[in-house]
Amino acid sequence: MPQDAAGLFNLNEEKLSDSWLPLGSSKLFYQAYEGTDAPTLNEDNENMRQLVLKVIDHYIGLGVSGFYLHNVNDFYEGEPQKNVDFVNWLYDEIKDRKSDATVVASADPYEEPMQQLKASLAIPGYSGAEGYIVKAVTGTMNAKELGEALKHQEQKASNQAVFLNSDSYTLDLLKTENRLPQLKMALALHLLMSGQVFISAGDEIGLQKDAVDFVTDGFYKPISKNGKTEDKSGNAVNLVFGSMEEQNKNGDSILNFVRQAIRLRDSFIAVSSGTMNILDGLTTEDVLAVQKDAGDSNVVLVFNLSDQEQKVNLDGVEIKGLPCELGGLLLTDAGEMKLENNELYMPPYSAAVLK
Numbered sequence: 001m002p003q004d005a006a007g008l009f010n011l012n013e014e015k016l017s018d019s020w021l022p023l024g025s026s027k028l029f030y031q032a033y034e035g036t037d038a039p040t041l042n043e044d045n046e047n048m049r050q051l052v053l054k055v056i057d058h059y060i061g062l063g064v065s066g067f068y069l070h071n072v073n074d075f076y077e078g079e080p081q082k083n084v085d086f087v088n089w090l091y092d093e094i095k096d097r098k099s100d101a102t103v104v105a106s107a108d109p110y111e112e113p114m115q116q117l118k119a120s121l122a123i124p125g126y127s128g129a130e131g132y133i134v135k136a137v138t139g140t141m142n143a144k145e146l147g148e149a150l151k152h153q154e155q156k157a158s159n160q161a162v163f164l165n166s167d168s169y170t171l172d173l174l175k176t177e178n179r180l181p182q183l184k185m186a187l188a189l190h191l192l193m194s195g196q197v198f199i200s201a202g203d204e205i206g207l208q209k210d211a212v213d214f215v216t217d218g219f220y221k222p223i224s225k226n227g228k229t230e231d232k233s234g235n236a237v238n239l240v241f242g243s244m245e246e247q248n249k250n251g252d253s254i255l256n257f258v259r260q261a262i263r264l265r266d267s268f269i270a271v272s273s274g275t276m277n278i279l280d281g282l283t284t285e286d287v288l289a290v291q292k293d294a295g296d297s298n299v300v301l302v303f304n305l306s307d308q309e310q311k312v313n314l315d316g317v318e319i320k321g322l323p324c325e326l327g328g329l330l331l332t333d334a335g336e337m338k339l340e341n342n343e344l345y346m347p348p349y350s351a352a353v354l355k
Contacts, residue, residue: 007042007045007047007048008041008042008045008047008048008051009030009031009039009040009041009042010030010031010039010040010041010042011023011028011029011030011031012028012029012030012031013027013028013029014029015029016029016031017077019031019032019033019034019077020032021037031077033074034074040074040077043075043076043086049089052090053093056090056093056094056097057097060094060097060098060101065100065101065102066101066102066103066104067094067101067102067103067104068104068105068106069087069090069103069104069105069106069119070106071106071107071108072084072086072087072105072106072107072114072117073107073108073109073111075087080111080112080113080114081113083107083113084113084114084116084117087105087117087118087119088116088117088118088119090103091103091117091118091119092118102120102196103118103119103120104119104120104121104122104161104196104198105117105119105120105121105122105161106121106122106123106124106161107121107122107123107124108124109124110123110124110156114156114157115156115157117157117159119159120157120159120160120161120195120196121156121157121159121160121161122160122161122162122163123153123156123157123160125149125153126153126162126163127162127163127164127165127166128165128166128168128170128171129166129170129171129173130166130170131164131166132146132149132150132153133146133164133186133189133190134170134171134173134174134186136189136288136305137174137182137183137185137186137189137305137349138173138174138182142285142286142305143283143284143285143286143287143288143303143305144283144284144285144288146288146305147278147283147288147290148278150193150276150278150290151276151278154194154275154276158275159195159196160194160195160196161195161196161197161198162190162193162195162196162197162198163198163199163200164186164187164190164198164199164200164203165199165200165203168209169200169208169209171183171186171200171203172208172209174186175206175207175208175240175241176240177240177241180206180241180254180332181307181332181333181348181349182349183206183254184254184257184330184332184349185303185305185332185349185350185351187199187203187254187257187258187261188257188261188303188330188332188351189303189351191258191261191262191264191265192261192264192265192271192301192351192353194271194272194273194274194275194276194292195273197265197272199258204254204255204258205239205241205242205243205244205247205253205254205255206240206241206254207239208240211239241253241254257330257332260330261330264328264330264353267327267328267353268297268299268327268328268353268355269294269295269297270292270293270294270297270298270299271292271299271301271353273294274292274293274294274297274298274299275292275293275294276290276291276292277290277291277292277293278290278291279291279300279317281316282302282312282313282314282317284310286304286305286306286308286310287302287303287304287305287306287310287312287346288301288302288303288305289301289302289303289312290302290303298319298320298355299319299327299353299354299355300317300319300324300353300354301351301352301353301354302344302346302351302352302354303350303351304346304347304348304349304350304351305349306348306349307348307349308348309335309345309346309347309348310345310346311343311344311345311346312343312344312346313342313343313344314339314342314343314344314354315342317342317354319354319355323342324339324342324354324355325339325354325355326338326339326344326352326353326354326355327353327354327355328352328353329350329351329352329353330350330351330352331347331350332347332348332349332350333347333348333349335347335348335350337350337352339352339354
């Protein structure tokens with residue numbers, strides 16, 4: 001192996017752990033990513049860093065808007081501070097090239113030095129069927145527990161990135177007709193979180209995992225009468241909630257619900273970037289109440305996570321010294337939300353923004 005190339009990888013004459021594998025017939029061992037035979041890269045090597053920068057330049061030239069760094073603990077095994085330093089170097093290089101680029105890093109497990117990351121941090125425990133939000137809307141975690149989990153997560157990373165679905169698309173358990181209100185509630189909770197918020201392609205129209213590869217067909221092809229359509233190769237695609245064309249026309253569709261949530265998020269700086277304070281006096285096992293503040297922008301978010309109407313007494317709850325007003329709402333069914341005499345009446349699986 002040429003010396004310049006050898007310097008790109010982690011090599012040693014000793015097998016330092018189970019992740020160090022023999023290099024061919026040589027006397028050397030190379031470090032592999034855990035569970036694979038793929039070699040890890042030597043991030044300290046200047047040639048390696050120049051190759052990384054060439055890759056970044058290439059994709060920025062193609063017009064990408066940002067970069068996702070998967071499990072940064074893998075860069076330097078067992079050396080969390082070096083992982084943070086490398087990611088921060090990478091962040092600065094990306095921002096020098098594209099000042100408005102989004103840079104997200106995930107870390108599993110989370111380690112204390114991660115608080116020093118300049119990139120938005122995706123923390124394990126949030127996403128998918130085993131994540132906080134899905135557990136809350138399906139009843140395996142109550143609203144009080146959800147509030148505690150979200151506050152704990154915010155304390156780990158003030159500049160957080162949140163993903164509702166998981167890499168293996170476990171959100172599919174909610175993508176059925178009888179769980180549509182819970183799916184919408186999960187999307188509402190997610191889209192009203194602070195930080196960088198992401199949804200997987202197809203979640204906005206309820207595509208299941210086996211249909212994600214046909215996301216373009218889901219967007220544009222009408223659904224047939226039997227609830228199925230086909231891709232260009234004739235493969236059947238089951239669009240449980242209809243195509244984008246149909247959902248555009250349906251005011252109660254998942255697509256239009258997501259659009260409403262995004263508009264609500266963009267209407268208040270405190271929603272998208274405010275620090276969070278759980279209002280213990282209002283929060284119950286069924287209702288989560290959160291105050292969010294960002295400078296002069298202040299709101300209170302109230303979520304009904306149950307399948308029953310909830311009445312929330314807002315006596316003593318003020319924003320900027322004034323009684324709360326209803327600033328926006330998200331409904332998952334035909335129920336009506338109203339605020340009368342400081343009593344907030346919330347239909348099942350609904351959300352309110354108080355200003």
